[in-house]
Amino acid sequence: MTADYADYDHHALGATYESIYETWRELLGKCPIGHSKAHDGMWVVTGYEESVGILRKPSAFSSYPASFPSFPQPNKMMPVELDPPDHQRYRSMVAEPFSPKRALSYEKPLRKIVNRLIDDFIEDGHCDVFETIGAPLPAMLATIFLGVPLDDATRMAGWIHTLVHETASRPEAAGEAVMSIYGYFGGLLAERAGGDGDELISIIARAEVDGQKLTQEELLGFSLFLLLASIDTSQKVIGSMFWRMANDPDLVARLVADPSAVPAAVEEFLRLYSPVIATRKVVEDTEVAGAELKAGDQVLLLLGAAGRDARTFPDPEVFSLGRENSAKHLAFGDYIHKCLGIHIVRVELRVLLEEFLRRIPKFEAQPGAESLWSNGQVQGVVKAPIRFPAGAREIPPG
Numbered sequence: 404m405t406a407d408y409a410d411y412d413h414h415a416l417g418a419t420y421e422s423i424y425e426t427w428r429e430l431l432g433k434c435p436i437g438h439s440k441a442h443d444g445m446w447v448v449t450g451y452e453e454s455v456g457i458l459r460k461p462s463a464f465s466s467y468p469a470s471f472p473s474f475p476q477p478n479k480m481m482p483v484e485l486d487p488p489d490h491q492r493y494r495s496m497v498a499e500p501f502s503p504k505r506a507l508s509y510e511k512p513l514r515k516i517v518n519r520l521i522d523d524f525i526e527d528g529h530c531d532v533f534e535t536i537g538a539p540l541p542a543m544l545a546t547i548f549l550g551v552p553l554d555d556a557t558r559m560a561g562w563i564h565t566l567v568h569e570t571a572s573r574p575e576a577a578g579e580a581v582m583s584i585y586g587y588f589g590g591l592l593a594e595r596a597g598g599d600g601d602e603l604i605s606i607i608a609r610a611e612v613d614g615q616k617l618t619q620e621e622l623l624g625f626s627l628f629l630l631l632a633s634i635d636t637s638q639k640v641i642g643s644m645f646w647r648m649a650n651d652p653d654l655v656a657r658l659v660a661d662p663s664a665v666p667a668a669v670e671e672f673l674r675l676y677s678p679v680i681a682t683r684k685v686v687e688d689t690e691v692a693g694a695e696l697k698a699g700d701q702v703l704l705l706l707g708a709a710g711r712d713a714r715t716f717p718d719p720e721v722f723s724l725g726r727e728n729s730a731k732h733l734a735f736g737d738y739i740h741k742c743l744g745i746h747i748v749r750v751e752l753r754v755l756l757e758e759f760l761r762r763i764p765k766f767e768a769q770p771g772a773e774s775l776w777s778n779g780q781v782q783g784v785v786k787a788p789i790r791f792p793a794g795a796r797e798i799p800p801g
């Protein structure tokens with residue numbers, strides 16, 4: 404027996420912060436996997452254990468393509484679109500720049516950036532916190548780990564915005580954004596290939612797999628994915644996280660009273676607002692919870708729905724700072740493709756919460772204002788108007 408997920412479409416317009424989880428709850432209530440007629444037919448997985456089972460079986464579920472429908476880009480996104488045995492060879496060459504130690508080294512510059520961003524609006528007493536923090540911060544963080552000038556953050560965020568939001572409506576603009584990203588990284592990679600820098604771009608530029616340098620296509624596929632993976636995902640988690648807090652004064656008060664609870668809160672935000680919908684292509688006929696998946700079928704994994712599966716997370720809608728297994732969420736995927744940016748993201752969200760709540764300990768959704776939900780492969784709140792008692796700058800302008 405397979406559930407009918409009718410025409411559920413992850414790209415459909417009109418979903419809201421309030422409606423999306425209701426929809427996912429209904430789907431999961433029918434069956435942990437169902438079939439939707441959207442995009443010429445696809446399997447949609449909402450259950451936690453079923454998602455884990457698929458993620459842990461790359462022999463039956465290929466990671467290519469990693470977006471569905473696919474982005475208009477000619478090179479494979481590395482390493483996320485590679486299957487074994489190639490995948491491990493490419494992934495291991497960039498392990499060090501993603502280590503916990505490296506991530507902690509970004510904490511100081513990050514704290515400074517967060518405070519500069521807060522300075523830009525704290526005197527106003529209101530802002531769209533997605534626009535003032537959610538949108539710029541992840542691109543600024545990317546400049547740190549990539550090792551490029553902070554001033555490049557704005558155009559990097561712009562390219563990713565076009566690629567993510569305009570692939571369907573203006574494919575030519577999305578194609579141009581891909582070419583701009585390739586042009587930008589092409590120049591940088593050539594410049595750094597001969598140096599001994601230890602930031603991510605230099606490491607990728609010098610990397611070898613089985614004694615061979617990466618081809619230009621591989622290098623560009625890697626670079627594009629790094630931007631996409633790091634910017635769009637974090638932006639949407641930050642948007643959803645702030646909208647949740649803006650509508651949950653008790654949660655804000657708990658975190659302000661006990662900042663040591665922030666790391667636990669980060670895991671709950673990730674569990675409840677996991678932004679990524681992972682995709683897999685069936686390469687070997689397989690049964691999942693009674694559904695017969697055939698080679699060639701497309702599969703979507705709603706990782707955010709899995710984070711609310713009551714079979715794994717009791718009382719899943721409750722934001723619990725004491726939940727023992729909250730870090731078991733699938734926000735970062737699982738197994739061989741598990742997100743490489745985990746440690747960076749955890750530092751980013753922790754520092755953001757610590758600094759924001761230190762400087763703005765009380766805030767709420769602007770009365771009458773609505774949030775905006777962005778659907779697609781990566782989902783979350785992209786407009787979050789809040790108000791708060793105005794505060795003072797800490798760093799003088801200039």
Ligand code: HEM
Pocket residue numbers: 466469481482483484494548629632633634636637640677678679681682706733734735736737739740741742743744745747748
């Ligand atoms: C809140 C932010 C983030 C979320 C929710 C997230 C989520 C994910 C997910 C779900 C996957 C697995 C995709 C799949 O299996 O198909 C993934 C892979 C990946 N992520 Fe992230 N990510 C985030 C931020 C980052 C950042 C900041 C970076 C880089 C600094 C990054 C780098 C990567 C890379 C390189 C992979 C591919 C790993 C592989 O294929 O072996 N991510 N991410």
